[in-house]
Amino acid sequence: MVKTVLCYGDSLTWGYNAAGPSRHALEDRWPSVLQAALGDEVRVIAEGLNGRTTAFDDHSAPEDRNGTRVLPTLLGTHSPLxxxxxxxGSNDMKPWVHGNPLAAxxxxxxxxxxxxxxxxxxxxEAPEILLISPPSIRRTENVEFAQMFAGGDSASRKLADLYSALADDAxxxxxxxxxxxxxxxxxxxxLDAANTRKIGEALAPLVRVMLAL
Structure with a gap:
């Protein structure tokens, strides 16, 4: 039986390309790379939205960016998973969202x-869960993004340890x-195309283990 994987994320999953700005080609987005690596045994569904947070409101966009409100609908839509x-977590680092890695x-x-x-x-049955900490935010000369994620470079570096502890506990x-x-x-x-591809490639062995393939 074909296994189904839902990838739930933000612009890093959607495939935002800062060089355009544009959207990365479908084959370069990490869920697509994961799909290619896993083959026909698995169906990978990409559900990425620019600006999505873990659980917090951001009313500056026409879409609902609060991950907790959208997730239940998607679980029903794509079931069984x-x-x-x-x-x-990256968008949680925006000062107007909360900017606090513990909150993320x-x-x-x-x-x-x-x-x-x-x-x-x-x-x-409920699916297995794989938590991923996003690559850390870095300082940039892009004035708008520097202000949009002010303080995010240091705050985002704490996400990996916090998420790892959460994964162990849960x-x-x-x-x-x-x-x-x-x-x-x-x-x-x-992420540029090369780096988003690296995520999909690195996840493939772990996903295979979690799906018992």
């Missing part, structure tokens, strides 16, 4: 509880995307 991969950890914890407690169609998988990829200096937040 075998694995959900969650990479969020609590937001991710809330998402875990939503996945575990959802009433899935046809009494399907019985989830964990991966530090910053161990294989780095953000572009063009805006300090997003």
């Amino acid at each position: 075998d694995l959900i991969v969650i990479m969020l 950890k609590h937001g991710m914890g809330r998402l875990v509880k939503i996945v575990r407690g959802h009433a899935y169609p046809l009494e399907a 019985g989830c998988g964990f991966f530090d995307a910053g161990s294989v990829a780095e953000t572009t200096p063009l805006d300090g937040v997003h």
Whole structure:
């Protein structure tokens, strides 16, 4: 039976390309790279939204960016699921969201509880969960992004340890995307094509283990 993986994230999952700005080609986005590596045994669904947070409101966009409000609908839409991969937290570092890595950890914890407690169609079981800490924000000469993520360079470096501890406590998988990829200096937040591909390539062996393939 084909396994189904839902990738839940923000612009790093959507494929925002700072060099355009534009959107990376489909084949360069990390969920697509993961799909190619896993082959026909797995169906990988990409659900990325620019600006999405873990669990906090940001009313500066036409979409609902609060990850906790959108997730239940997607769990029902794509059920049954075998694995959900969650990479969020970069947008939590915006000062007007909260800018606090501990708050991002609590937001991710809330998402875990939503996945575990959802009433899935046809009494399907809750999927396994893989938490990913995004590559750290870096300083940039892009004035708008420097102000948009002020303080995010130091704050985001704490996410990996916090998410790792959460994963241990909650019985989830964990991966530090910053161990294989780095953000572009063009805006300090997003990934170039090579780095988003690295995430998909690095995740493939871990996802295979979690899906028992």
